[in-house]
Amino acid sequence: EGRLEVLYQGRWGTVCDDGFDFHAATVACRQLGYTAAITWTHSATYGQGEGPIWLDNVRCGGSEGSLAECAHNGWGISDCHHGEDAGVVCSGQRLPGNSPQATTTGHLGEVMRLRAGTHPGEGRVEVLRHGEWGTVCDKQWDLAAASVVCRQLGYG
Template sequence: MLALWSVSFVLLSIWRFSHAQYEHLGYHPGYEDPAQELYTAPELPEDIPKIQLRLAGEKRKHNEGRIEVFYEGEWGTVCDDDFTIHAAQVVCRELGYVEAVSWSPSSKYGKGEGRIWFDNVHCKGNEKSLAQCESNGIGVSDCKHTEDVGVVCSDKRIPGFKFVNTLTNNVNLE
């Protein structure tokens, strides 16, 4: 009987340690999580400008960088004037990350190019898009690219997040 218990203990230990590398994922690869639903971005009111966001710049990880905005066929940036963690939260969620960790002023990720689409951005933090936050108005700015703002988003993605390119109706699964 003792031998059977010892073998059971060893097998259970091997199984537990072999799956320990996946504990941070919240699920084990190869097994579907039936509770997880597909997340789709909320619909925006018709009067909100359709923008697309991305993170870009130098010396960065995938979840951080200079905020770049695509609007009317042109990529541009966001000025750091009045930018807060609330605006960073909106940006990170719009990009499919759970939350913002921090934000960086003064073109930490390098100077962008093109227009500066947003300046004096004021977000409450619950907006669905950066375009819903108060600002000087899209394309109205007195900034230079030395004031381009960047964000650091959490590594954690919104479960089931489906990135929808609102500009061309292309769908990319993240």
């Protein structure tokens, strides 16, 4: 549970509570690797964030794979202030065999995930682009690239 933040263009920012609802919380929690949302919060319940407010008027149906797939005003287009930061409370149980997926990042709004690993934090790197998941080619893949992916997926 906590304030919801997303990584976009290498910077962490918050999500405004305008339009944010249980469907959006469900998508966010699933993207973080949890089975479900318990509730969502508004008015900076978990404190005010800093930096950009990346998403405003997020409208999800509930079945999307990530917040990037939900309708919103556009990255960084917001009339909110940090007193309107959204938060989520997710179920305490992680999805079995499913590592948490990164929040959106990159100039194209890519979303990354790990698939087919035997343990959390292991697996094939996949990227969502134009609504389709694809694998990452290993040509010139090195420890530095792996470290970036691990950080983006929340593995320090």
